[in-house]
Amino acid sequence: MTASSDPQHVRIFDTTLRDGEQSPGISLNTGEKLEIAHQLARLGVDVIEAGFPIASPGDFEAVQAIAREVHGPIIAGLARAQAPDVEAAAKAVADAERPRIHTFISTSDIHIVHQFRSNRDDILAQARAAVAHAKSFVDDVEFSPMDATRAELEYTAEVCAAAIEEGATTINIPDTVGYTTPEEYTAYLEGLYRLIPELKDVIVSVHCHDDLGLAVANSYAGLLAGARQVECAINGIGERAGNCSLEEIVMLLHTRGDASGLHTTAVTTEIARTSRLVSRLSGYVVQPNKAIVGRNAFAHESGIHQDGVIKERTTYEIMDARTVGLDANSLVLGKHSGRAALKQTLAELGFTVEGHALNLAFKRFKDIADKKKQVTAMDLEALVTDDLRNELASYTLDSFDVEAGSQRPPLARVTVTLPDGVPVTAEFSGDGPVDSVFGAINVATGVDAQLRVFRVDAVTGGQDALGESSVVLEFEGQSASGQGVATDIIEAAGHAYVRALSNVVRKAQAAAGAVDLAEREPLSTP
């Protein structure tokens, strides 16, 4: 029996790169999205929703690159129920081994009236036409009645039945605003099964938001009611309070298969690493008490009484940390390790690094190994992902120097290379060394961006840990993040700042030039 013919197999539909990437301040470039998509393939997800191709040329390019380069999962592109959206999605996923178009339109009156300024008949006709249009490009078409949980059951059933008639193979029931409860969601799905006899012949999917803390429970209720696909995101990122967390629903099904009889084909040992990668590239921190992937989710992570917990593990732990890949941070390389050892270790971590990229990685590794006694797998992850970040950087921080103390005003001097290749040096005295560096970068670049978020974390424990900084800037109505890694946190912060600056300036330019690219109605999604 293959996974897809197994009636108890739950498909994992990952929307980290679509719903997750829509979170305020997250701005991934194509290289970063590809890295996440490759990791999702290693994690064994069934479907990767790679983006929303009509939204911007950058989105289109990323979906197309993932469709071409990432093997294994189905690659889906999102499209509103409009011909240009469907065509953009079709073009973007065309080269995938198994392409999917995911089209959607709202069935709730509150959305139909206020957002679409339309009526039920027109919405039904649009849904029908969009599915038929998508079906002319691909076999695998998913349809979502957005805001379904606040919509009339009968009307939603009518729209879904039409979508199935036109060839939709997956029907996804979104709780777009995170409003439903397990009891209500169960009743809603049971109602749809009752009203649409054909629903049993397609895959029903659940897509739940976490506004009231119920995303995992509602998704689970949906699966118990008959759904066999769950839409989720790594670390639960996504609009507002985010989506159902992939790691939580996967580990719930894995740990409590006895209760549900359901299972996934996700490779659970890749969970911790996927979580770290997404946290690092999105700049979204994972709180210590986050289920499954938080620093304290497994008691022994504290490093204290580790033996005691392992001896009597089942007394207080229902999962083994090794199941989610939390044992991966063993020592891997020292300062005398050579290029071949680095290449080999990176390969074991799933990174293919060759030629010039390997030379750069080796130089970076040697610099760090000189400062740190031990270079761990997590350090290498941080360094390799850090190099992805320069792909589209238009500003670069060449050098900095800073003095600060409790007895004198801080002073920073930086040299930044501008997009035209000209290096500019500037000085600034701010409230502290980091503020001074940021101020000096503003002076050097002449860009008046507003700092919205600034954060520094240590990558691993230990006095000589790498520091990782995340910065979110706002400029001309756009916001974008940048991240940087270095043993010196001021250096990490400086790199994060210039990368965020590159990203937010690029977004602002794209927004200014793309006003007539699509109708600029808000690109609201499920």
Added chain:
Amino acid sequence: MTASSDPQHVRIFDTTLRDGEQSPGISLNTGEKLEIAHQLARLGVDVIEAGFPIASPGDFEAVQAIAREVHGPIIAGLARAQAPDVEAAAKAVADAERPRIHTFISTSDIHIVHQFRSNRDDILAQARAAVAHAKSFVDDVEFSPMDATRAELEYTAEVCAAAIEEGATTINIPDTVGYTTPEEYTAYLEGLYRLIPELKDVIVSVHCHDDLGLAVANSYAGLLAGARQVECAINGIGERAGNCSLEEIVMLLHTRGDASGLHTTAVTTEIARTSRLVSRLSGYVVQPNKAIVGRNAFAHESGIHQDGVIKERTTYEIMDARTVGLDANSLVLGKHSGRAALKQTLAELGFTVEGHALNLAFKRFKDIADKKKQVTAMDLEALVTDDLRNELASYTLDSFDVEAGSQRPPLARVTVTLPDGVPVTAEFSGDGPVDSVFGAINVATGVDAQLRVFRVDAVTGGQDALGESSVVLEFEGQSASGQGVATDIIEAAGHAYVRALSNVVRKAQAAAGAVDLAEREPLSTP
């Protein structure tokens, strides 16, 4: 009808200071615990579980201080089902307006055999004796069969029935390891109601852990099955993946009262501020996509398209950010504001600051106002809570000076006052300016603590934001955190480091001296 006689009233039992404070690295002093308890009273919780009095003299002192000074909520102390525990709890809560003793023992065979090395008859007898003993001190006694959800229903019912017979007024059913699902938990509670006729005459309570992401859903299922008390913690902190998040269950009941018919008397507008206070004092960051209290939980928090969202709020938001107090960060004071204005503003924020403390706060405010254009409510919160942190600090950072840059090795010089009052100056050159400051503090103090966590966040957005740093250190098998606030993040990090050092040294000394204080079996709790 008073709240307690209203059959649909759900009691909020906050365990932030007990289960929450047991999280690795959290180490609150008595002043910090009092501040949180006062804020919980403002939030309108029904019960504050203030601590575990037998665990340490510090725990005892904090519970006693809260019992004496915090008015409104019931003040509960935790006790294993042993006479010394019950007596310590009774003594600690004795001066409360409404004292409660919460005693517990496991009913699961896995705990009875592996942890207690006992048998069912002895456990039953211990439970009975502990409740009777507690009842001799207070009227209000809560009993918990620990790990109930993995225990036999019939045996758990027998133990709970005995507890009720001895006078327990609340029976709490813990999902200690976060293993159950909503369906199972509902069935378990229904089973208990069936087997124990007297259960309908006491308050049934739910206590769920979030290991599989179901803490809120399981708690909600328990309430629908008849429970009328929910045990929860601010930001969902607690052992491993933590407890049911207070803000999520409160806002679920508030927003979906139509579905459950249940309600609480929590003051929802105090939620955001309570969350910030607990995050700040615990050093536990809240992830941006955390439901209710995350930075992005309400779309308009991003500062972009704020107007649009407000105009059509119900289209994409099911809650108004003002309901949870997220509108509180308006401009409050400028650099010309006087002492009276500061005192008045602090009073509006709920802080009573007078005499010497007001002078200190005013000096601190003026220093910050000189550096920042605007001092907001959130800045004042950060400064006032920062002052609480010095209460037990045995080391203090008097001054520092640091130089760093991409072209030269960093160098830090610090002066630290030791517990005996002697100032020591030391220098260190590390991997960056912060590492150098930490290294110089280690040299000055001669304490060889290991850095486990280091983090810096901006308190608010804006180039001139206050920086807040959190450090977790490990020393002689103990771990403790310290936090610091300053416009200069190196200064914030330095203060955080010496406070963590003070905390971890105090914990290590207490552990060394207290081995025979109680039997040193692990203090496992529900």
